[in-house]
Amino acid sequence: MNNKKNIIITSGPTNERIDAVMKITNMSTGALGAIVADELLKEDELGKLYYISPKLAYKPKTKSEKLELVQIESALDLLKALKNIITNNDIYGVVHSAAVGDYYGEYAITGEQLASLIASKIYDKGLNREELENTILDVIKNPDMITDNTHKISSYQDNLMVKLGLTPKVISSIKEFDPNIKLIGFKLLDGVSKEELINVASELRKKNNADYIVANDLSRIGHGKHYATIINEDGIYLECETKDDISKSLRKILFK
CATH class of the missing domain: 3.40.50.10300 (CoaB-like)
Known part of the structure; x- marks a missing residue:
């Protein structure tokens, strides 16, 4: 045995x-x-x-x-x-x-991309404060566009942000x-x-x-x-x- x-x-x-x-x-x-x-x-x-x-x-x-x-x-x-x-x-x-x-890097996005996405979701929608917060948070959690990180991200990319997720x-x-x-x-x-x-x-x-x-x-x-x-x-x-x-x-x- x-x-x-x-x-x-x-x-x-x-x-x-x-x-x-x-x-x-x-x-x-x-x-x-x-x-x-x-x-x-x-x-x-x-x-x-x-x-x-x-x-x-x-x-x-x-x-x-x-x-x-x-x-x-x-x-x-x-x-x-x-x-x-x-x-x-x-x-x-x-x-x-x-x-x-x-934490792990969930996605990368530029400040310009994120600002554009948020603006498109809230502009001229007449949202109250709670609706604004929820809409902005939803964009941050699930953006419609992100920076391609399957390869090396361009050097010295201005306003680059990395969203962290929990491991x-x-x-x-x-x-x-x-x-x-x-x-x-x-x-x-x-x-x-x-x-x-x-x-x-x-x-x-x-x-x-x-x-x-x-x-x-x-x-x-x-x-x-x-x-x-x-x-x-x-x-x-x-x-x-x-x-x-x-x-x-x-x-x-x-x-x-």
Whole structure:
């Protein structure tokens, strides 16, 4: 009987396309996810490790037949990859360390185009204030014309605007794919009190039915240190000082 555990790690940023060249991204490098992967690859009880990340994110240094690299770019790519792997394999745990962006570029439009569209909808229509607001908002949500972003948008385009849309909430979908997965999520805040960090991480854990949350404060990361607090249903589970501490702690959680 094969009792080895298959694990997924998500790592690095997501990249949301504006046009063929520009994208919305964040400062995540995937360094922590790669270190966690290297630690898990030492584990005899590991079956398969799926490492999901964008092309330019850090990758595990370890070469292993147990490792499968899965390349994604956007939050939607990540969600599809997770669904595909989880629904087609026996997955024990997910370490969701990817920094998923909140927004994607829904469309690009020039100020002139937008002004013209709004004017055509409201000019000489005798609308009251509420009707004006609703009409303008409808134009912004669903414009009749937008700038072609299938290729590179012209350089130095005056008054270019990008409408942002919300990306899918990836962490909330993971246990919908398989409620029995051991889910480890991550939360990053900046310059907050320890109490606030723990409270926010605890709420995230409960909201998404996660088993653990690794709570980080950006102001306490750097110079070889990566202070983090691991939260479970009982509150504070472990305190860590470095990325190596975090990776070893997650290995114990997954393979204890």
